[in-house]
Amino acid sequence: MEAVSALSRPFKYALIAVATGFGAIFALAALIFAWLWLAWAGHEYKIGWIEVPVHYRVSFEAKIDDTVYTGSTVVEVTYVKTPNWQNWPGVSDDDYPHIRGEAASLTLPDGEVICLLAGAGARQVGERANSIDWIAANLLAHYPLNYSQGTFVSVEMAPHLSGSAEIPPKLMPPMIVFSDPLDPTTAHLVDAADPDRALAPGVHFLGARIAVTLDPVSTGIGTVLPWLGDRNDPGAPTSFTTNKDAFTHENHGRPLGRHDFY
Numbered sequence: 698m699e700a701v702s703a704l705s706r707p708f709k710y711a712l713i714a715v716a717t718g719f720g721a722i723f724a725l726a727a728l729i730f731a732w733l734w735l736a737w738a739g740h741e742y743k744i745g746w747i748e749v750p751v752h753y754r755v756s757f758e759a760k761i762d763d764t765v766y767t768g769s770t771v772v773e774v775t776y777v778k779t780p781n782w783q784n785w786p787g788v789s790d791d792d793y794p795h796i797r798g799e800a801a802s803l804t805l806p807d808g809e810v811i812c813l814l815a816g817a818g819a820r821q822v823g824e825r826a827n828s829i830d831w832i833a834a835n836l837l838a839h840y841p842l843n844y845s846q847g848t849f850v851s852v853e854m855a856p857h858l859s860g861s862a863e864i865p866p867k868l869m870p871p872m873i874v875f876s877d878p879l880d881p882t883t884a885h886l887v888d889a890a891d892p893d894r895a896l897a898p899g900v901h902f903l904g905a906r907i908a909v910t911l912d913p914v915s916t917g918i919g920t921v922l923p924w925l926g927d928r929n930d931p932g933a934p935t936s937f938t939t940n941k942d943a944f945t946h947e948n949h950g951r952p953l954g955r956h957d958f959y
Contacts, residue, residue: 735782736782736783739779739782739783744783745783746779747778747852748776748777749775749777749855750775751776751855751856751858752771752772752773752774752909752910752911752912752914753772753829753909754769754909755769755770755772755829755864755905755906755907756905756906757801757811757813757902757904757905757906758803758903758905759803759805759811759896759903760901760903761805761899761900766803766804766805767803768803768804768811768813769801769915770801770813770815771798771910771914771915772796772797772798772799773796773797773798774796774830774833775794775796776830776850776851776855777794778851778852794830794850796828796829798915798959799815799915799917799928800816800918800958800959801813802918802921802922804921805897807897808876809874809875809876809878809896810874810875810878810921811872811873811874811902812873812874812875812918812922812958813869813905814872814957814958815870816958828870829870829907831849831868832868832870833850833907834850836862836864837858837859837860837862838850838858839859839860858909859909860908861907861908863904864905864906866889867889871957872889873885873887873953874896876897878921878922879923881922881937881938881953882939882942882944884937884938884943884944885943885947886948887902925955925958928955935954935956936952936953936955937952937954937955
């Protein structure tokens with residue numbers, strides 16, 4: 698019996714070692730799962746987030762003879778800081794600002810509509826992808842910017858953004874003109890360096906401004922361009938030009954989309 702018992706001891710110890718090993722692996726897996734779930738829940742419910750919303754009015758003007766026409770929109774940029782323990786790939790949005798708003802529009806007497814795509818974030822349209830947070834950081838931040846970071850404006854600095862400024866051509870948001878606002882295929886890109894070339898004869902673009910404001914976020918672009926549909930309707934069309942249309946060619950093969958305006 699003692700011999701049998703002696704022979705069984707290695708197997709007993711081996712089973713204990715295996716069980717202990719599996720237990721450790723299971724405990725580690727449970728710990729990792731719990732940590733990932735906590736990071737996801739923290740991000741989903743914004744636990745520990747710091748959010749600072751700033752409203753910007755973006756306005757622009759065009760002139761016909763001695764009459765000046767103005768279009769504008771108010772866009773909200775929310776500057777965000779998330780806790781470090783939520784900064785996991787696929788979980789955190791890396792503290793990038795959140796942009797809420799829509800394009801500014803200006804309707805001229807002949808029916809032509811000029812749109813300044815101030816609410817489209819950093820989406821590339823033509824040669825430009827100037828988002829409102831980038832424009833504000835360059836023109837309204839009264840301190841040196843840290844270009845090594847992705848956000849440029851921190852939540853601590855956001856409350857100190859103030860004033861107004863002319864937007865130079867190199868920082869101009871994308872612009873589009875419609876000869877017929879009821880037909881999206883009449884869209885053309887407007888070159889900020891030579892805007893009058895895309896506009897009707899006699900129309901002169903006078904420039905654009907950005908300013909910090911307390912006004913609410915603008916709505917109503919859908920009434921100017923009814924084919925856009927409801928921004929919250931998942932069944933509404935998402936693109937409005939094809940390869941046959943001038944805008945798509947001017948935009949390097951990318952069609953005009955609903956997300957260009959919202």
